[in-house]
Amino acid sequence: xxxxxxxxxxxxxxxxxxxxxxxxxxxxxxxxxxxxxxxxxxxxxxxxxxxxxxxxxxxxxxxxxxxxxxxxxxxxxxxxxxxxxxxxxxxxxxxxxxxxxxxxxxxxxxxxxxxxxxxxxxxxxxxxxxxxxxxxxxxxxxxxxxxxxxxxxxxxxxxxxxxxxxxxxxxxxxxxxxxxxxxxxxxxxxxxxxxxxxxxxxxxxxxxxxxxxxxxxxxxxxxxxxxxxxxxxxxxxxxxxxxxxxxxxxxxxxxxxxxxxxxxxxxxxxxxxxxxxxxxxxxxxxxxxxxxxxxxxxxxxxxxxxxxxxxxxxxxxxxxxxxxxxxxxxxxxxxxxxxxxxxxxxxxxxxxxxxxxxxxxxxxxxxxxxxxxxxxxxxxxxxxxxxxxxxxxxxxxxxxxxxxxxxxxxxxxxxxxxxxxxxxxx
Amino acid sequence: xxxxxxxxxxxxxxxxxxxxxxxxxxxxxxxxxxxxxxxxxxxxxxxxxxxxxxxxxxxxxxxxxxxxxxxxxxxxxxxxxxxxxxxxxxxxxxxxxxxxxxxxxxxxxxxxxxxxxxxxxxxxxxxxxxxxxxxxxxxxxxxxxxxxxxxxxxxxxxxxxxxxxxxxxxxxxxxxxxxxxxxxxxxxxxxxxxxxxxxxxxxxxxxxxxxxxxxxxxxxxxxxxxxxxxxxxxxxxxxxxxxxxxxxxxxxxxxxxxxxxxxxxxxxxxxxxxxxxxxxxxxxxxxxxxxxxxxxxxxxxxxxxxxxxxxxxxxxxxxxxxxxxxxxxxxxxxxxxxxxxxxxxxxxxxxxxxxxxxxxxxxxxxxxxxxxxxxxx
Numbered sequence: 027x028x029x030x031x032x033x034x035x036x037x038x039x040x041x042x043x044x045x046x047x048x049x050x051x052x053x054x055x056x057x058x059x060x061x062x063x064x065x066x067x068x069x070x071x072x073x074x075x076x077x078x079x080x081x082x083x084x085x086x087x088x089x090x091x092x093x094x095x096x097x098x099x100x101x102x103x104x105x106x107x108x109x110x111x112x113x114x115x116x117x118x119x120x121x122x123x124x125x126x127x128x129x130x131x132x133x134x135x136x137x138x139x140x141x142x143x144x145x146x147x148x149x150x151x152x153x154x155x156x157x158x159x160x161x162x163x164x165x166x167x168x169x170x171x172x173x174x175x176x177x178x179x180x181x182x183x184x185x186x187x188x189x190x191x192x193x194x195x196x197x198x199x200x201x202x203x204x205x206x207x208x209x210x211x212x213x214x215x216x217x218x219x220x221x222x223x224x225x226x227x228x229x230x231x232x233x234x235x236x237x238x239x240x241x242x243x244x245x246x247x248x249x250x251x252x253x254x255x256x257x258x259x260x261x262x263x264x265x266x267x268x269x270x271x272x273x274x275x276x277x278x279x280x281x282x283x284x285x286x287x288x289x290x291x292x293x294x295x296x297x298x299x300x301x302x303x304x305x306x307x308x309x310x311x312x313x314x315x316x317x318x319x320x321x322x323x324x325x326x327x328x329x330x331x332x333x334x335x336x337x338x339x340x341x342x343x344x345x346x347x348x349x350x351x352x353x354x355x356x357x358x359x360x361x362x363x364x365x366x367x368x369x370x371x372x373x374x375x376x377x378x379x380x381x382x383x384x385x386x387x388x389x390x391x392x393x394x395x396x397x398x399x400x401x402x403x404x405x406x407x408x409x410x411x412x413x414x415x416x417x418x419x420x421x422x423x424x425x426x427x428x429x430x431x432x433x434x435x436x437x438x439x440x441x442x443x444x445x446x447x448x449x450x451x452x
Numbered sequence: 453x454x455x456x457x458x459x460x461x462x463x464x465x466x467x468x469x470x471x472x473x474x475x476x477x478x479x480x481x482x483x484x485x486x487x488x489x490x491x492x493x494x495x496x497x498x499x500x501x502x503x504x505x506x507x508x509x510x511x512x513x514x515x516x517x518x519x520x521x522x523x524x525x526x527x528x529x530x531x532x533x534x535x536x537x538x539x540x541x542x543x544x545x546x547x548x549x550x551x552x553x554x555x556x557x558x559x560x561x562x563x564x565x566x567x568x569x570x571x572x573x574x575x576x577x578x579x580x581x582x583x584x585x586x587x588x589x590x591x592x593x594x595x596x597x598x599x600x601x602x603x604x605x606x607x608x609x610x611x612x613x614x615x616x617x618x619x620x621x622x623x624x625x626x627x628x629x630x631x632x633x634x635x636x637x638x639x640x641x642x643x644x645x646x647x648x649x650x651x652x653x654x655x656x657x658x659x660x661x662x663x664x665x666x667x668x669x670x671x672x673x674x675x676x677x678x679x680x681x682x683x684x685x686x687x688x689x690x691x692x693x694x695x696x697x698x699x700x701x702x703x704x705x706x707x708x709x710x711x712x713x714x715x716x717x718x719x720x721x722x723x724x725x726x727x728x729x730x731x732x733x734x735x736x737x738x739x740x741x742x743x744x745x746x747x748x749x750x751x752x753x754x755x756x757x758x759x760x761x762x763x764x765x766x767x768x769x770x771x772x773x774x775x776x777x778x779x780x781x782x783x784x785x786x787x788x789x790x791x792x793x794x795x796x797x798x799x800x801x802x803x804x805x806x807x808x809x810x811x812x813x814x815x816x817x818x819x820x821x822x823x824x825x826x827x828x829x
Contacts, residue, residue, distance in 0.1 A: 069527025069829050073649065081644040083626040086523055123629045158721070225533040225563035 060101045060264025063229055067098040078114070085122040088114050092131045096138065097229060101266065103296035111135045126156035130165035137169055140336045142366045145169040146178075153182070164192045171199065174368030176398050191217055202241070203369075205400025211241045232262035239271050244435060248275050266292045273303065278434035278441065282307040298327040299340035303438055310442065338362040342374055343439045346381045356382050369395045369405075377408045380415065388412045403435040497538060497677050498522070499708045500652050501621050504673040504769055505777040505784045507658055509819055514773060515658045516542045516556070517785070517823060518675045522619060524651040526827040529616045530598045532653065533567050534560035539678040539702040540655055541584060544574070546667025550732040550766040551580050554664050557587055558614065558655050560596070567596040569614035569655070571607075574663045581730045582704040584678055599828050602821050609663050613656040613821035618814040619647045620785045620823055624807040631804065632749075638803030648813040649827050656821040661773050669774035673782075674709035674731060674767065678702030704728055709767040711779075711789045716797075717742045717764065731766035739765045750797045760796055785816045785823065 074091040077084055095111035098104070115132040122128045129152035136145035149169040152162035163186040170179035179200070188197040194217050201210035218234040235258040243251035252275055258268040273288035286307045293300040301324035309317035324344060328337035338358050345355030359375040372395035379388035392409045395401070401409075410426035413419075433441065500519040507513035518540060524532050534540075539559055543552035556573035571594070572587035579585050591608025597615030605612050624643035630636035661668070680702055706727045708714070718726045719741060726738065739761045746757035763780075771782035779787035791806050798804035814824035 066527050066531065070525035073525045073527065077649065081626060081646070083630055084644070084646055085626060085629065086646055090523060090525070121626065121630065123633060222563065223537055224535045225560070225567070227531070 060262070060266070063262060063264075064098060064102050067094055067101070070094050071098065082117075083121050085118055085124075085128075088118040089122065089124075089128065089131065092118065092135070096134065099138070099296075100233070101229065101262075101264065103266065103292075103294040105296050108135060108138050112139070124156075124159075126152045126159035126162040129155060130159065130161035133165040133169055137165075137172060140338075142169070142173045146173045146175065150178075157185070160186065160190060160192055164196060167196045167199075171203070172368065173366050174371065188213070191220060198237075203399040207241060207244055211238070211245060214238045214241060228261040229265065232258040232265040232268060235261070236265065236267040236271055239268070243275070244432075248279060248434070251275060266297075270297075270300065273300075274438070277303065277307060277438055280310075282310040286311065295327045298324045298337055301327070302340050302344060306438060306442065334358060334361065335365060338365075339370070339374055342378055346378045352378070352382045363391075369398055373402075373405045373408060376412065380408065380412045385412060385415045389416060403429050403432060404437040404440060407436055407440055497535070497679065497706050499675050499677060499706050500619070501711065502673065502675045502708045502769060502783070503620070503785055504671075504771045504782040506773055506782070507820075508822075510658075512660055512662070513658050514661050514671075514771075515656065515820075515822060516673060516675075517620075517821075518542060518558075518655045519617075519619065519621070519652040520655075520677070521653045522621075522650065523647065524616060524653070524826075526649065526651065527829045529651050529826040529828055532598070532616055532651075533563060533596060534569060534614065534653055536560040536563060536567075537679060539584060539586065541676045541678065542573075542657065543577075543674050543676060544664060545672035545768060546664055548670065548672070550672065550734075550768060551730075552577050553667060555584070555587070556610070556657050556659075557584075558612075558657075559586065560614075568593050569596060569612070571605075571610055571612045571657060574609070574659055579701070581732075582676075582728055583701050584676075584704070585700050585702070599826060602825070604820060609659050611658040611820055613654065613823075615654065616651050616826045617654040617821070618812070618824035618826055619650050619652040620812050620816065621647055622788075622809045622812045623647065623790045624809050628807065639807045641808050643808035645809045645813060651826040654821070654823045656823060658820055670770065670772045672709070672766075672768035672770055674707055674769060676704045676707040679705050704730070707731070707767070709769045710764050711783065712793065713742075713764050713767045716793065717745045717761075719745065731768050734766040735762075746797065752797065752799065756796070756799065786812060 071091065071094050074087045074094060077087040078091060081087075092111050092115045095107045095114070099107040099111070112132070112135045115128065115135050118128045118131070119125065129148050133145045133149040133152060136142075136148055145165075146169040149162065149166040152159065153166050156162055163182045166182040167179050167186060170176070170182060183193075183196055183200055186193045186196060188194055194213050198210040198213040198217070201207070201213065214234065215238060218231065218238055221231045221234050235254050239251040239254035239258070242254055252272065255268040255271045255275070258265055258271075262268075269288055269292045273285050273292070276282075276285035276288060286304060289300050289304045289307065293304055301320050305317045305320035305324065308320060321344070324340070327333065328341045328344070334341060339362065342355045342358040342362065345351040345358060355378045356375075359371075359378040363371045363375050365371075372391050376388045376391035376395055379385075379391060389409075389412050392405070392412055395405055396409070406425050407429035410422045410429060413422035413425065429436065498520060500522040501517075502519075503515075503517040505515050507515050520534075520540070521532065536559070539557060541558070542556040544554045544556075545551060546553045553576060554574045555577045556571060558569050558571050560567055560569050562568060570590045571592045572590055575587050575589075577584055578587065589608070591610045592605040592612045593607075594605035594612050594614050595603045597603045597613065599616070602613055602615065622645045624639055625646040626644065627636060627639055631638070664671070680700075704727070707730075709731060714723050714726055718738060722738075722741065729737065742761040742764060743754070743757045746752050746760055747754055752760075769783060770780070771777055775781055778784050779789050779792060783789060788810060790809070794807060795805045812824070814827075816822055816824050
């Protein structure tokens, strides 16, 4: 799978589908500004690789190297860094005295690859190696949450506790899933504050502020969120997550030109869903031919052989747009649920089933999606559409009204569609 | 991170990034590195090494060096800083009771390129044991040196330095761990210095021994790192980010006297408690554990184990300032402490008594701050 996944990128490049990158390059100033940090990380990576070549037993260098590869991927979005991280993390297992820590690192890499089963299995092995290891417990929580194994996640979180910074971050994630936004915000805000006060790397603080901005958007609106994204970019110029956050804000308020410019500055084959966003906003700007090119670039990356596990969600949503490709969407969504029976996957399947006209099964999947945690605005809207189609108009209206009270919180694939609904509701 | 977003690599990688800064990160271990969950989870807390020696330029002066945050690659030398939330301390016992009579404190101010470190002392501590308060008067403030020439400040009788330097410690630690895991039977010839080419954050202070106000000449020295607002969880202490200013008491989270006691001799589950305790009770609390470790893990006779354990408890580095210094009378930057320890641990096994790394990869300075300049790109 891994080879195919990397192959997908190679295929995309070979077919000249760097078209997306070419489109974005002209407006890529934000990304370029991360060059300083990327150069610093590259310097460290070069040093650590050399140390490891000189002494393959040097597990200290190997462990640091895995972390640096992932940090560089966060900024540079070069999938080869994830491949490198996996290779070194596997080799580390043979030399390190801290097997739990090394397995936790490998689990993190698998999760980055969306290899959910491998991530969970490896995290479980990490906890088995040392049930008191903070790294192991954190990796188990992450993998279990991503895989829809919520009991395991909760158990790991209980052992991890919520006072250390890694623990507090996971508590915040749990609270988000439970709809406890204020508690999550408080936890995350304190964590970001602690990171800043501890002179943590600007990239780390930028990550924290970017996550905080997402919550701030829900609670305090766009202006407050934008301030946090900008603060993150001030600390770590070119931080992709913050640029994407600003683009999402522009998308949410219908500022298509700004959204287009920002998405273009961070669109890359490693995150092809951004090509989808570019297609949406470009289409909204009336540039249909250009939008089709973005769609094409997206498809060439996300639908490349072996790429589906990585990009199942945006791929299913893309296929679900057109009646001609609904069966493909359904296949992708069903396989996604098999790989990862998480609430997000069930909700995606419910939406695709609705689009395919299989309303009863859609409702069943919606029920499963809502069987744990607190439903998102998007999940409410999906369900409203399904209920409406099943003739349960009153319940559907109530849910839809609830969802459309904050249409900016809908996932992007629904925002434009919901516009018409919103006008009707009003 | 809105409710129920699909898994995005940005989120997961962020957790990795945070992990690197605050936990679940890589191994950071020199003679005392990453010797407990809180220190491993938070690299700036982790004391790597402590050195104590009479000044080569003025034998009436004592030099103390504390290294923290090991394994800084050359390209990150310019951007690494001390954690301003921490209280770094040199503690000195002048009367042999294993309780500090004088302390020198260092605290960073600021988080960026303008970071400085304020030194206080030498003065009697406001509290003794494993909790301390900041001394009232600042003796000297020095800008943190990263890649440039060493910035030095003087004041209150102290000469001080704070910044990124070459890691003076040398050890084929990678092979040692292979031996410990029984994946190798002997050290390599020549050995490979696991820490070659890497940097640490160093705090260096030199002062007239007379400032200690009597006592001696047999002194005991150890280093500690303290943090405010700790909470207990799972038997470990963690900082509580929102209560950092609630108290002016800094609870000890790491300490070091002899090189590597916590790493080599204290069972891993016991290291958090060990790091948090003052050394005065080490003999009562840990001597038996150390004896057991030496007998069971290093397979040494009981009598030798008891002798070594007695020397290592309390975990305070002895230095008789009336005599020339050099490990185990204090510790010079260039002392091959590893071979001293290995010789004691593996008597009768020539392949294990030396790691075959004889010296540091960089020459030390002959003048203050003595530690070698950092490795840079």
